[in-house]
Amino acid sequence: MSKTQERVDAASSNGVPHQGRVGGPVAPPRVSARRRRPGVIALSLALIAAGGAGAAVLLLEVGNRSEVVTVVRDVQVGQVLTEQDLGKASISLDPAVKAVEANELDTVVGKRAAVELKPGSLLAPSQVTKDSLVKPGEQLVPIGLKPEQVPATALVPGQKVQLVHVPAQGATDTGETSDAAPQTIAGRVVKASSAAPGTGVVVVDVATTAQDGPTAAAWVSAGTLRLVLDAPDGSR
Template identity: 85%
Template sequence: MSKTRERVEAVSSNGVLQQGRGVGPVAPPRVSARRRRPGVIALSLALIAAGGAGVAVLLLQVGQRTEVVTVVRDVQVGQVVTEDDLGTASVALDPAVKAVRGTDLDSVVGRRAAVELKPGSLLAPSQVTKDSLVKAGEQLVPIGLKPEQVPATALVPGQKVELVHVPAQGQTDTGKTSDTLPQTIAGRVVKASTAAPGTGIVVVDVATAAQEGPTAAAWVAADTLRLVLAAPDGN
């Protein structure tokens, strides 16, 4: 049944069919075109332009790369840095990251490592020094610490310590009374190793005054030396 037919029958059932007038197809409603407001269009164009500019700036920042100095070989604390220990790489460097620029590579060759340098890392200016970690008038004393003797605070190069003489059980220092303070030697950490597998022993290289080095070494040999951290100000 056609739409025209359905329309005629529907009207006839209500008793209002008008004779002599044909019923044609129902015309679709007219849809008026939406009027575009110039202000909205201008705002849309402005947002699109701003977004495009932001993306462009981001791409430029990502594309800016800086040549920096990298570490390519293991360098121990106090060891002289050679040209073979270093390399260069071009990276997108965050301004907060302090790294030696590639153009300054020659300025760090010949300096000593202030910390242990690991391959694959960027070289920071503070990781090298022109000063020897063991200064004139000093001696280096290696001290092995058992796990229970290692401070919980990490030992780092430059940290001030005190070497304390602790007599073996049942013994006292010759000529000293029991209420006398134990003998101590001031020192400075030059390097601390990682704990040895199995034993957990940590070897700490401590710089002391040259005249006190032999005494500290004797304490180490007799297992009567203990290491304690000095106050931050060295007092």
């Protein structure tokens, strides 16, 4: 026997496979089935049920939505409402909230705002009125204010004012003491115009009693009238 054959036989006897020997088939690893945990299954079912309940509530709310009238522009007190001032919206409305229904929009157009209205708010029936701000027994006195006489606070309908009589410039002393209180007339703003181009004059319509109306008009004509705003609580 050759030496080469002896070395091959020795390697085979030592457990080393001959080159090129093909092994037998390998069995795949066994995969045990995943154990199902009852707690996880119960939690999954609970979440599915909760999601279904939430969807049911959402559908119920959508089904209870109401068409109501909204305010889309600033509206001052006493201003006549137009279609451009109002809009419509579909919302889920609490029964405690009173709002004008959308199909009643035509009934509020042409009425006056009883309070100041702001964009984005719902229109309530109590916020409109068919009554004029000039009440029976009152007179309307137009007063022109120069730019330096116009208050920095915006004049809005319903605002209480005092019409103050001041001595005309260059007028002679009438014998009255200098500390005498000026004569005043209580009034209420009905409307204020925008400043006139060029002059800046603002015309304010003020409602007074029928007895005080002629006096206030005479002060306006003589240029001796000044307008003073009352505080919100009526104090001066």
